[in-house]
Amino acid sequence: MSALKAEKKVAVPTSALKSFLSGGFGGMSLIAAGYPFDLVKVRIQTSSLYRGTWDCLSRTIQADGVLGLYRGMLAPIVAATPVFALNFLGYNMGQRLAVELLQGQKTGSLTTNQILFAGGFSAIPGTLLMAPMERIKCLLQVSGQGGVSYKGPLDAVVSVYKASGIRGLYTGSALTLLRDIPGSTTYFACYELLKRIMIPEGTPREKVNPLTVIVAGGLAGIARWTVAIVSTYILLRLSDMY
Numbered sequence: 001m002s003a004l005k006a007e008k009k010v011a012v013p014t015s016a017l018k019s020f021l022s023g024g025f026g027g028m029s030l031i032a033a034g035y036p037f038d039l040v041k042v043r044i045q046t047s048s049l050y051r052g053t054w055d056c057l058s059r060t061i062q063a064d065g066v067l068g069l070y071r072g073m074l075a076p077i078v079a080a081t082p083v084f085a086l087n088f089l090g091y092n093m094g095q096r097l098a099v100e101l102l103q104g105q106k107t108g109s110l111t112t113n114q115i116l117f118a119g120g121f122s123a124i125p126g127t128l129l130m131a132p133m134e135r136i137k138c139l140l141q142v143s144g145q146g147g148v149s150y151k152g153p154l155d156a157v158v159s160v161y162k163a164s165g166i167r168g169l170y171t172g173s174a175l176t177l178l179r180d181i182p183g184s185t186t187y188f189a190c191y192e193l194l195k196r197i198m199i200p201e202g203t204p205r206e207k208v209n210p211l212t213v214i215v216a217g218g219l220a221g222i223a224r225w226t227v228a229i230v231s232t233y234i235l236l237r238l239s240d241m242y
Helices: 002-006 016-046 053-064 066-070 074-101 112-121 123-141 153-169 173-198 210-241
Strands: none
Touching (some): 016 053, 016 066, 016 074, 053 066, 074 123, 112 123, 112 173, 123 153
């Protein structure tokens, strides 16, 4: 009986567009929720004016109001929104491929193995966008340290393109996938598993408590970053070797 319960199925999304839009909105929400903490962290790390987190937080609000906590947020939102949109679109595409390629029900539902496949596949579309960004970011981080110097992101993009074409912008893409696939697989697998545990089977979607979904997503996010830290460390070691 427990084995059967472990193989409860989750509905396949019916709309790729809905997955794309919800992923983009989720990315915007993620940045909006975490940005004030990131701003405070950076200010504490780069200035001796603050005695601690709460001192920095209160002084920022006193000087600039609550909106001051969101200064500079536009750039990360612009960068993160399409990445998350593609990630969730990739999960939708992965689910559909899993139904066709892997053994299981073909009636709009997924087994655990199919969810794992779809979660791993979800990293691929995002990597198509993220890999060039990661490449340029790494080049700028080491710019001027005994090698080529770049004036900024645009200069780095132009220089790499002139030297190696589009292929040059995607150097290291395989390593980026090695980093992102385990994290994406972990996230979606944990998210679906936690929803199965927390939401009674047969509950209509409109009756699901949003807080339950938020908790499932938050715990899945913790699991994802636990895996991502390890895979990022391995990625950095491989980068040093090659």
